[in-house]
Amino acid sequence: MTPEPNSANEKFSPIRKGLLEFLILKIVEAEKVYVADMLKKLSRTEFATQEGTLYPLLSRLRREGLVDYEWKESEAGPPRKYYELTAKGRSQLAELNDYWNAINKTIDSLGK
Amino acid sequence: MIMRPVITISLNGNSYQLEQEGYEALRAYLATAEARLADNPDRAEILADLEQAIAEKCSGYLNPHKTVVTSEEVQRVIRDMGPVDGGTGEPPPGAPGEPGAAGSQSTEQPGSAKGSAGTARRLYQIREGAMLSGVCNGLAAYFNVDVTIVRVIFVVLTLLTGGGWIIAYLIMMFVIPYAETSEEHAAAHGLPFNAQELIDRAKLHYAQFKNGRYWRRRWREQRRFWRSQQRQWRAESRYWREWQRTHEGAPWVDPPSSHAGRAAYILGGLLLPIFALISGVLFLALILAIVSLIATHAVLGWALPPHIPLWAAIVIAVLLYSVVVSPLRLARHGGYYGPYGHGWIGLWGALLWTALIVAGVWVALLHWPDVQHFLEHLSTTIQGITQGARPWGIDT
Numbered sequence: 001m002t003p004e005p006n007s008a009n010e011k012f013s014p015i016r017k018g019l020l021e022f023l024i025l026k027i028v029e030a031e032k033v034y035v036a037d038m039l040k041k042l043s044r045t046e047f048a049t050q051e052g053t054l055y056p057l058l059s060r061l062r063r064e065g066l067v068d069y070e071w072k073e074s075e076a077g078p079p080r081k082y083y084e085l086t087a088k089g090r091s092q093l094a095e096l097n098d099y100w101n102a103i104n105k106t107i108d109s110l111g112k
Numbered sequence: 113m114i115m116r117p118v119i120t121i122s123l124n125g126n127s128y129q130l131e132q133e134g135y136e137a138l139r140a141y142l143a144t145a146e147a148r149l150a151d152n153p154d155r156a157e158i159l160a161d162l163e164q165a166i167a168e169k170c171s172g173y174l175n176p177h178k179t180v181v182t183s184e185e186v187q188r189v190i191r192d193m194g195p196v197d198g199g200t201g202e203p204p205p206g207a208p209g210e211p212g213a214a215g216s217q218s219t220e221q222p223g224s225a226k227g228s229a230g231t232a233r234r235l236y237q238i239r240e241g242a243m244l245s246g247v248c249n250g251l252a253a254y255f256n257v258d259v260t261i262v263r264v265i266f267v268v269l270t271l272l273t274g275g276g277w278i279i280a281y282l283i284m285m286f287v288i289p290y291a292e293t294s295e296e297h298a299a300a301h302g303l304p305f306n307a308q309e310l311i312d313r314a315k316l317h318y319a320q321f322k323n324g325r326y327w328r329r330r331w332r333e334q335r336r337f338w339r340s341q342q343r344q345w346r347a348e349s350r351y352w353r354e355w356q357r358t359h360e361g362a363p364w365v366d367p368p369s370s371h372a373g374r375a376a377y378i379l380g381g382l383l384l385p386i387f388a389l390i391s392g393v394l395f396l397a398l399i400l401a402i403v404s405l406i407a408t409h410a411v412l413g414w415a416l417p418p419h420i421p422l423w424a425a426i427v428i429a430v431l432l433y434s435v436v437v438s439p440l441r442l443a444r445h446g447g448y449y450g451p452y453g454h455g456w457i458g459l460w461g462a463l464l465w466t467a468l469i470v471a472g473v474w475v476a477l478l479h480w481p482d483v484q485h486f487l488e489h490l491s492t493t494i495q496g497i498t499q500g501a502r503p504w505g506i507d508t
Contacts, residue, residue, distance in 0.1 A: 035161070050195075051165045051193045052195050053195075053196075056149065056152065056158055056197045057197070062154075063154065
């Protein structure tokens with residue numbers, strides 16, 4: 001019942017959590033996507049996540065004006081929300097990309 | 113099967129029938145979600161999104177013959193959804209109303225660089241790019257190896273077990289679920305499936321089996337596959353004829369060989385069902401022998417010598433079976449390929465081989481008192497086997 005605290009996975013969980021927003025913006029940049037597709041894309045990575053996390057995150061991104069969605073009919077069931085990047089989202093993603101590269105350089109330049 | 117109370121609920125405009133326990137669990141999940149999102153201005157919208165996602169997952173468990181989502185399935189849906197992030201940091205693990213949520217978090221494999229952070233890897237059959245049913249494809253995804261490797265292993269196992277592995281394949285085809293939704297596809301690549309799920313799936317398949325429609329569909333698919341295989345065989349025998357024409361002149365113009373070939377072909381066609389029957393009986397005998405070995409450490413009253421371990425006896429049985437059956441398989445090949453290929457040699461070889469074995473058994477029966485003794489005790493042995501098999505739930 002009690003999760004083991006020793007795993008690296010657990011330890012790095014805050015890092016993944018912080019980077020998830022960055023990754024979502026990247027996924028949305030490429031094409032208009034439905035939440036299930038985002039989850040699928042992330043499922044094979046370290047960033048695998050679930051609806052319970054993703055929906056609240058997407059709604060915050062939308063509130064901040066970084067993403068928007070449109071309704072699209074689906075063959076089966078009710079229409080679905082397809083998310084896309086806004087202009088503001090695009091510039092934020094560019095900034096994040098630069099910042100990420102800068103961080104990587106810093107990490108590489110330190111130590112051996 | 114115990115009937116459990118069913119409650120109809122509405123998720124995003126569509127109604128679903130859930131077993132009561134499942135309904136309670138889902139209501140608790142949504143109530144927790146609502147509480148966590150209390151300060152979120154988009155609370156209503158997020159809840160609607162979550163409801164739709166739940167509805168979609170529930171639909172995945174339904175079909176025209178299954179209209180109720182079971183409690184276990186609801187639990188799985190809730191586990192798939194994961195705890196709702198209220199934006200105030202990590203949700204408390206094991207919060208009330210989220211059974212399994214804490215579990216799915218703690219099953220993360222420590223140190224695994226790729227995949228499976230929060231997503232359980234499960235064994236599924238994957239239709240896309242499948243050759244037969246998707247079993248190999250699914251296993252390849254599950255063990256993260258190339259599908260060709262799995263296929264080669266399967267073929268080698270089939271050859272080693274003299275076709276027995278096909279039964280194992282059929283069982284896997286029967287119990288391993290298909291990856292249908294995107295979540296399932298992800299899970300196929302991403303912690304071990306559990307036995308309960310296999311049992312549930314087998315039960316579901318059994319219900320569909322009783323219904324008949326599912327099997328008619330499978331049967332149609334299988335026949336389509338067989339037809340394409342026949343076409344391939346025909347093409348291969350054509351190829352053989354071409355090959356012979358260009359390499360050895362035209363052997364079928366030569367009357368005697370033509371007669372011999374045609375006779376073999378016709379004989380092959382006649383004997384094909386008989387060979388198939390003999391193979392079937394031999395295979396059954398092998399299975400009975402193995403069951404008997406495991407259950408009673410004896411075959412047909414022949415007690416296993418104490419210095420031979422059980423596994424070696426089973427290996428010997430399988431080898432013996434392969435030896436006896438190999439000419440039959442050659443013969444069936446001969447029947448399929450026709451007289452012009454290499455098959456007819458196999459066919460005559462098989463006839464000779466079968467005759468030799470039959471003669472051998474006959475001589476043994478006449479001159480080896482032990483064999484007579486065993487045949488006399490056959491009925492008691494079979495009783496012993498069935499009694500031995502009963503503890504494993506094999507109905508006889």
